[in-house]
Amino acid sequence: MLDSIEDKDDPFSDEQPSISLDENGFPKHSEFEDKHPNLVGENSSGSSKDGSFAAEFYRCGTDWSTLSSKEDGKCDSNKKMKQTNLFQMWGIKNRMDFDEENENVTRFGGNLGFHLNGSSSSFDNRVGGLNDSLDVVSSVVEKRKARPCPFYKKIPGTPFTVDAFRYGAIRGCSAYFLTHFHADHYGGLSKGWAHGRIYCTPITARLVRMCLYVNPSFICPLELDVEHQIDGVKVTFLEANHCPGAALIHLNLPDGQCFLHTGDFRACKPMQTYPLLVNKQVDILYLDTTYCNPKYRFPSKEEVISFVVRTTKACLKKQPRTLIIVGAYSIGKESVYIAISEALKVKIHANASRRRILQSFDWPHLSKNLCSDGKDTPLHVLPISSLRHETLKNYLKTYQNQFTSVLAFRPTGWTFSESIGNQLGLIKPNSKGNIQVYGVPYSEHSSFTELQDFVQFLKPKKIIATVNISNAASREKQQSYFRQWLNGRVLE
Secondary structure (H helix, E strand, O other): OOOOOOOOOOOOOOOOOOOOEOOOOOEOOOOHHHHOOOOOOOOOOOOOOOOOHHHHHOOOOOOOOOOOOOOOOOOOOOOOOOOOOHHHHOOOOOHHHHHHHOOHHHHHHHHHOOOOOOOOOOOOOOHHHHHHHHHHHHHHHHHHHOOOOOHHHEEOOOOEEEOOHHHOOOOOOOEEEOOOOOHHHHOOOOOOOOOOEEEEOHHHHHHHHHHHOOOHHHEEEOOEOOEEEEOOEEEEEEEOOOOOOOEEEEEEOOOOOEEEEOOOOOOOHHHHHOOOOOOOOOOEEEEOOOOOOOOOOOOOHHHHHHHHHHHHHHHHHHOOOEEEEEEEOOOOOHHHHHHHHHHHOOOEEOOHHHHHHHHHOOOHHHHOOEEOOHHHOOEEEEEHHHOOHHHHHHHHHHOOOOOOEEEEEEEOHHHOOOOOOOOHHHOOOEEEOOEEEEEEOOOOOOOHHHHHHHHHHHOOOEEEEOOOOOOHHHHHHHHHHHHHHHOOOOOO
8 A cells, every 4th residue: 555645644745646636635537547557556565585474465466567677678779769659559459459349449430530540640529529539548558557456455255355446447356445535545436437336434435426526326335333234244334533434344254254454544442442343353454554663652633633722822822813724635634623613713714625525524513614715714724735834925925914924733643753752842833934834743543552552452363564565674574563462562
């Protein structure tokens, strides 16, 4: 699984996104991976040289197998360039080959008024026909260049996959699960999706329909804490404490095996009261290991939110005309600005795209406090990538008649400092003129200690890491932690 730009709390979330996103983190439809399917993938899972548990689990191959090494891709400067047509580049020898692969091509080609063998390029003006033909071409190319789905996205003994949409139609898969609506998990979903049923929570279902325009006939929303029978498997979604609509997936197989897939989650004590998890055997745990490193021992979400509210009140006491800005992704971090809103009794300003997303949650206490005019409230929500001094300075100019300074919060686990630890009062803002930006360690992923507590509570037979698995050393390090946790050792 990728270290997500949007989803894994990367403070530089506008740099090199896994798919094209607008400034708020909403998906654009001309996605990079649609244009370059061989250059977009998830982390490699190459094998280790030893016979360790991790090596056995990850011996299945690599997501990056379609990329050539430098040695394989040496350039010969003496070679001359040769002009060719796209169909030859795609391996389609002639029109007959193309027609046999997709019987609709002849009709679309006829509508367009050009020959698919490249001998003519006369187009008519029927744009609809052009789009149809491009869809057909794309589907043929996708079939030829489809990448295999990695094993850790397949649930053994079931026809299920989890967050595996970028791999297209997966052989033997009848149910595609989506744990939550973050780009590195829904990547590959689009309005053209027709490979099978998509199971997700109601909030995620609304977002998939509203933002990605997926045909609703393929979307199957499942309520939290309700058991469902899907292809003979008992499936229950549990609250993941990540972003709105995120779910843990609990699976009971007909043969008695039990699996738990965390998707992305922040482990917490209430999870240790879930009836399906208390004193129940879990055979395989698919674990979000974003912060599976002893240096990440950040404070609880509640502690960070309390610090943010205290800091905000203190600032407003000194300078009442301060504009408060919270950085956020397309979804996630809502608790931070909701807490400020409730503490100050003010509304929340966000642009139209974000308001539409937030209203889709169907949270009355949030919807009633949204505000379309930024002049009417001192609390604004911006893309986390906008929290740069120059950007904030320009933003303040828009409201210069209302506000004279900016206090901004960048809530992300990546801002955590070992030297500060839980002593949040030691955090100093990055100040420049009348702009202050606080990086606060608010994360929606589990800290190292929270992962440890969760694993020692659950005591699964096996654990499969789903993040930071790009090399054998990283995988083996994580497995060493798992072994120690399962042996009852607490790592200080």
